[in-house]
Amino acid sequence: MSVARLRLPLLPRRRRAFFLVLLALLTTVPALGLVFTAGGKAEAHGTPMKPGSRTFLCWQDGLTDTGEIKPVNPACAAAAQVSGTTPFYNWFSVLRSDGAGRTRGFVPDGELCSGGNTNFTGFNLPRDDWPLTHLTAGSTVDFSYNAWAAHPGWFYVYITKDGFDPTQPLTWDDMEEQPFLTVDHPPLNGTPGTVEADYSWTGALPEGKDGRHIIYMVWQRSDSQETFYSCSDVVFDGGNGEVTGIKDPGAPTEPPPGECSATRRTTGSWSGGYQAEVTVTNTGDIPMLGWMVDWSLPDGQKIDSLWNGTVTTEGQDVMVHNAEWNGSLDPGESTTFGYVVTGSGDDPATSLPCRVG
Structure with a gap:
């Protein structure tokens, strides 16, 4: 064509x-x-x-x-x-x-x-x-x-x-x-x-x-x-x-839509796996309706189960979106999600990338 x-x-x-x-x-x-x-x-x-x-x-x-x-x-x-x-x-x-x-x-x-x-x-x-x-x-x-x-x-x-x-x-x-x-x-x-x-x-x-x-x-x-x-x-x-029907096209058009942070901690471990919790916080100055956290697991590990969020994985890459009930956060407000991993070792990461959306 x-x-x-x-x-x-x-x-x-x-x-x-x-x-x-x-x-x-x-x-x-x-x-x-x-x-x-x-x-x-x-x-x-x-x-x-x-x-x-x-x-x-x-x-x-x-x-x-x-x-x-x-x-x-x-x-x-x-x-x-x-x-x-x-x-x-x-x-x-x-x-x-x-x-x-x-x-x-x-x-x-x-x-x-x-x-x-x-x-x-x-x-x-x-x-x-x-x-x-x-x-x-x-x-x-x-x-x-x-x-x-x-x-x-x-x-x-x-x-x-x-x-x-x-x-x-x-x-x-x-x-x-x-x-x-x-x-x-x-x-x-x-x-x-x-x-x-x-x-x-x-x-x-x-x-x-x-x-x-x-x-x-x-x-x-x-x-x-x-x-x-x-x-x-x-x-x-x-x-x-x-x-x-919109205002002057010279007006500002591209501020960040908000900011969030995500911190990870291991809450329990055993031979061949561990359990972790991630705390998501609205660190911006505007309310948000949703969040996304994405990171890469160490080689040989995979998500076995996850709660208080929806997860998408591709190889070692993991992306978690908020659940329907915990996406709305006012400035300074936090929520958590947890997950279980199968595989040897732990995850040294304590801070994970977080985006509003």
């Missing part, structure tokens, strides 16, 4: 590079039912940046020079009134740990944009003044999804039916039955844990769409049941990815 690419700005040039939308012209790509397969892993824990999700664009809209969240967009401000500002700092965490890729019949009507996650209830508000991405029906665009942590998985990209009314609660009956794009483990670009890092794919938007719509993305991890949900408000008016 030959591809000719045309690079066009998503926003004015002074916007940071991750707010650019790359549009491409493909010679033979059908508009619906596309399936993409790419080498490598989809490694992320985040939300769409192209077209931007409500949480991503509202975070950008509300961020100030001091790191405080003070939304200018009226819909973003209304979301803050409902859910507070903590979800803005955690814009990459609209997830369900028990999702297992489920959609209709699992996520309730009226709660699609939060995925049924009560931390993000304010982003379900039916309004016509959310930040808006301008697109052209049938055009081929490069989608971008922020990469915050390492997870393989699939993406399912849906869109609302013709006649969608953004001032009414979003229901599954408003959505087209099938995704117009299905994306299989797209490649990672950049370093996870940063705003600029993303993984991306190219695909055609549906033909014949006009006016206001929501592009709804579901990201299903292939190594756990964790599933992410998002709403991107768009309008098909001949646009090339421009975003309106």
